[in-house]
Amino acid sequence: MKEVLDTVEVGRPRREPKEPQFLNPEQAEALIEQAREQGVELLGEGGLLKQMTRAVLERALAEELTDHLGYEIGDPAGIGSGNSRNGYTPKKLHTEAGTLDLEVPRDRAGTHEPKIVRKGQRRLAGIDKIVIGLYAHGMSVRDIQTHLLDIYEIDISGDLISKITDAVLEEVREWQARPLDPVWPVIFLDAIICKVRDAGTVKNKAAHLAVGVGVDGKKEVLGIWVEHTEGAKFWLRVMNDLKARGIEDVLIVVCDGLTGLPTAIEAVWPDAVVQTCIVHLTRASLRWVNYKDRKRVAAQLRLIYAAPTEQAAKDALDAWTDSEIGRQYPAIKRQWAAAWEQVIPFFAFPPEVRKVIYTTNMIESINYQLRKITKTRGSFPTDDALIKLLYLGCREMGRTTRAGRGGRSSYNWKTAMNQFDIMFPGRLDNA
Template sequence: MDNYQDKEHEQSANFEEMRDLAIKQLKSGKSLTGEGGVFAPLLKQFLDSALEAEMETHLQAEKKSNKKNKRNGKRKKMVKTSAGEIELITPQDRNNDFEPVIVPKRSTILADSLSPKILALYSKGMSLRDISEYIQEMYDSKVSAQTLSSIIDKVLPEVKAWQNRDLKPVYSIVWMDAIHFKVKGEDGRVTSRAVYNVLALDEEGKMDLIGMYISESEGAKFCLSVLTHLKNRGLNDILIACTDNLKGFSEAIQSIYPDTEIQKYIIHQIRNSIKYVASKDQKEFMKDLKLVYRATTSELTENELNNLKGKWGAKYPIVIESWERNWDELTNYFKYDSHIRKMIYTTNAVGRVSSPGP
């Protein structure tokens, strides 16, 4: 039991270190997947698991062919990747006929474009067959679906543990936003998937990516299931929840966290508004709209909204009505100091998690 607790503590400590490094790199604009990036250990873990899974598949094939063979220790080697040098643990077999595919014998360089793609292909929902075909086509290396399945089976328990880990009881700010992907299924059809990133700021001012959830669409029902899952993991209260203005989101949040203040993303409101404005008017309309959301006080921003309504209300009533309907949840940020307002009403923080820069 003590060994299990020590291992659990070690894994927790490793996660804390990776999380802190990720936040530091996000703030500095450094790529998470480049050299020295936080995902280098994750890549090593994936490749080590891949080699172990390939060895298991190899030994099973040997057994079916009535060949006597078994493991014969392990060997370390350094491999260069786009995330820097990684020390891999390569399993050995007694017959010395094990030929790994993903990291071949005597290979000391992993294709720069392969290392991040190995992680990205599965995370975007590609089938095992698609991943296998992709690797074979791009790198002339055949990896069976069985081997890929073995690799994923080794990685998934740790992913599940991260997805269901305990959360702090209170977070000051929680950002929820979705990024959309096109995914090709087993039947060859391409469908859309929404990945919800949930980023949180705790009471000590530390950021933490507390969840990633995949859905076929960005809807209030799924938002409710995400919030319920967060609640079950120990998150009892949120001071401010930042989200977009999809119908039903506010009701979903307040059904789980009734005392939470909701700040809707202004950038989403702007994008939704400009869709209804004729192209010939967009430049002038945006100039007037900036006076609304860049005002320094709640009184000034209300005055600018009235000016916007007086000038454009008759021509674009749907746009003005949308701002008025969502006004309270678009302007909660005025309750706070100016230096934290922008981080509340924009999606910059969660956006960097979704798309880390070069």
């Protein structure tokens, strides 16, 4: 087996139209066949893949040292050169093939700095990607440890996993400060509630997401903020943050009746329209309703927000108030009346455009995925830990950058953009 592994050469691929192959199919077949004859498994401890990975890395490390010294092993040119080979240093290296016991060659002068496996390096970059990927899918540190041990036969500590994922925090800070487009037709604001440890106690905290829909109709997560203070002060900070990053104008902001938000939006973007999420308002209304009445009440509330005009919606609300079931739940009328100024903006648009702006369902798909990865955690030790996981979740969905806006545009987006251009003349010109 060793003789076959010794024939594996590491070199630079030739520039060819097709992707170069270091090991052709015939060589690979012969290698696998010999492994089977000698009873060597392809995977696992002592398997072919692990032996090949070790052989390739050690050969590459030896070539690096040869290049540094300037002469091959046994070459007389090395006599009197001032530096020479000086044995090997054992190193454990975590790789996708498992944990390898490498023999790293060293030089007598100690001037060689390996590039393929650097001094002090204990894992290949692929392991970091695996750990971050598992973490982004909601696995706990303990689950990741178990997975790496079972699948890759790699035993690493929880502290190392935390260090790997904490390295993402600098990327998060850069992402949170990245410049944004100057004009956004629609921005949706919503929150997910998570448990975060704060001052020795576990509290429910709201992680607010701003999701913008660009002129191309593609969604992009603009930022994540964990709420520390309630009301207008918090929202003014968020709006000022978005404006400082380049957002000069927003046509419509869709949100769930958040205290102080309309005031903050008006202070930063005075021409923006604030639209209450009708779905959230309906859900809040149904909290007052007995279970047996919910379908009936939901159907009657639909008559309000599905009305063709603002006046027809107001008439439907009055009719609800005077109905038998409406008198049973007077709190619903108070909720709708209090939010009415933020309920009615979407009546200015045709039905096909209303579907774009009257609900935060535009970001419900994003929040659904984020709730899946956060619900497995009992609580988060810090706000940063929560933001880190939410960011990684968004990154996995491809929603964290302008280039990551892939996929189809929002439904009926071209129709909506033409309506926006008429309703908000000139404001999309700089988009």
